Amino acid sequence: MGAGLPDQSHETIHTVVPSPEIVLLSQNGHQSPHLLPISATTGLDSDGLEPGDAELVRRACAGDARAWELIVDRHLPLVNAIARSYRLSVPDREDAVQNVWLTLNQYLPRLREPDRLRAWLRRVTNDACTRQRRHALRQRPVDPHMLADLAPADGPDPESAYLERERHEELHRAIRRLTDTRDRIAVLHYLDETPAPAWVHGGGPRAAANHRRRIIRTLRRVMKGPE
Amino acid sequence: MDRTDSPRDTDGRAAALAAFDRRDDGADLAGLTEHPPLRPSAPRADPEPVTASLRFDHDDLGLAVQVLAPARGPRGSVDRTVHGQLTGHVDEADLRVRRPGRSFGVRVGADGRFAVTGLDRGPLSLEVRRPGRAPVITDWFTV
Numbered sequence: 001m002g003a004g005l006p007d008q009s010h011e012t013i014h015t016v017v018p019s020p021e022i023v024l025l026s027q028n029g030h031q032s033p034h035l036l037p038i039s040a041t042t043g044l045d046s047d048g049l050e051p052g053d054a055e056l057v058r059r060a061c062a063g064d065a066r067a068w069e070l071i072v073d074r075h076l077p078l079v080n081a082i083a084r085s086y087r088l089s090v091p092d093r094e095d096a097v098q099n100v101w102l103t104l105n106q107y108l109p110r111l112r113e114p115d116r117l118r119a120w121l122r123r124v125t126n127d128a129c130t131r132q133r134r135h136a137l138r139q140r141p142v143d144p145h146m147l148a149d150l151a152p153a154d155g156p157d158p159e160s161a162y163l164e165r166e167r168h169e170e171l172h173r174a175i176r177r178l179t180d181t182r183d184r185i186a187v188l189h190y191l192d193e194t195p196a197p198a199w200v201h202g203g204g205p206r207a208a209a210n211h212r213r214r215i216i217r218t219l220r221r222v223m224k225g226p227e
Numbered sequence: 228m229d230r231t232d233s234p235r236d237t238d239g240r241a242a243a244l245a246a247f248d249r250r251d252d253g254a255d256l257a258g259l260t261e262h263p264p265l266r267p268s269a270p271r272a273d274p275e276p277v278t279a280s281l282r283f284d285h286d287d288l289g290l291a292v293q294v295l296a297p298a299r300g301p302r303g304s305v306d307r308t309v310h311g312q313l314t315g316h317v318d319e320a321d322l323r324v325r326r327p328g329r330s331f332g333v334r335v336g337a338d339g340r341f342a343v344t345g346l347d348r349g350p351l352s353l354e355v356r357r358p359g360r361a362p363v364i365t366d367w368f369t370v
């Protein structure tokens with residue numbers, strides 16, 4: 001890509017201005033017959049209850065801007081807190097957060113589990129911030145003499161690093177539960193974490209392979225837990 | 228509420244509220260299918276590095292996109308460029324660039340290639356309109 005590309009052509013620009021008012025009606029001006037109004041002041045429904053995420057998503061899909069506002073107010077602190085944890089520059093963080101809300105707007109009618117909106121937002125925010133950090137690292141001017149000290153731009157994101165650590169800890173919990181001390185020593189060697197004791201390979205390669213298979217079966221049973 | 232949540236945290240609230248727009252609910256989504264990690268390189272060696280290389284797909288339609296941005300100036304305000312390639316049945320396809328709150332058309336070459344220059348930083352999405360088919364919109368990404 002690059003050479004011989006057509007010039008960009010800016011045609012008519014139209015502005016999307018969602019209604020700034022807090023309204024109880026949908027964007028097309030009609031209240032869905034199945035949706036009771038939400039109070040513009042308290043955010044409670046006609047039964048005096050706080051609507052759940054699934055209900056708010058349903059209302060927002062029907063065009064209820066007040067429901068969208070309640071979604072934003074309920075989850076904005078979470079999205080901002082996750083974004084801040086990435087220590088991005090302010091413009092990068094703002095871009096990532098705006099991306100999250102635009103993405104939610106786009107996926108709103110396609111959410112399979114709207115009652116799990118918070119978990120969905122957590123994942124999307126982490127993804128957006130990871131991409132933004134990678135994007136920003138490609139632009140950051142650096143002293144060439146400092147390049148060797150820079151962390152790679154494509155290192156694991158915090159969530160992947162956390163999951164990797166969890167898997168590692170789960171495996172080591174299972175190893176500690178092995179009843180045979182020799183099995184515990186051998187498995188740590190097989191994980192390349194300790195040097196091989198002489199007896200591990202003393203019985204020949206076939207015996208060592210059988211021993212390894214038996215330990216793996218035992219570990220699988222331990223990690224699977226009781227049926 | 229998470230422990231890290233602050234109930235008074237309203238940063239970005241206006242932009243979040245402005246994101247509400249139901250007009251594209253009938254469009255098909257071209258999801259991000261490839262986001263290959265870019266190799267770390269010496270940023271100063273390339274005056275306009277590719278900061279993202281993305282691919283979106285929906286049925287027969289493919290959109291390969293590269294985002295280019297010059298090294299950040301003192302105030303962080305630089306013009307971004309998006310290069311792209313449409314593949315599939317894209318004869319008579321119209322391409323529009325979606326930014327928060329507005330959109331504009333972009334000319335696509337006979338070979339499906341397109342370029343958008345002079346972009347401000349921020350989220351961007353692309354929309355492909357083809358006769359007799361539902362419009363296709365991509366996930367949002369940042370330039």
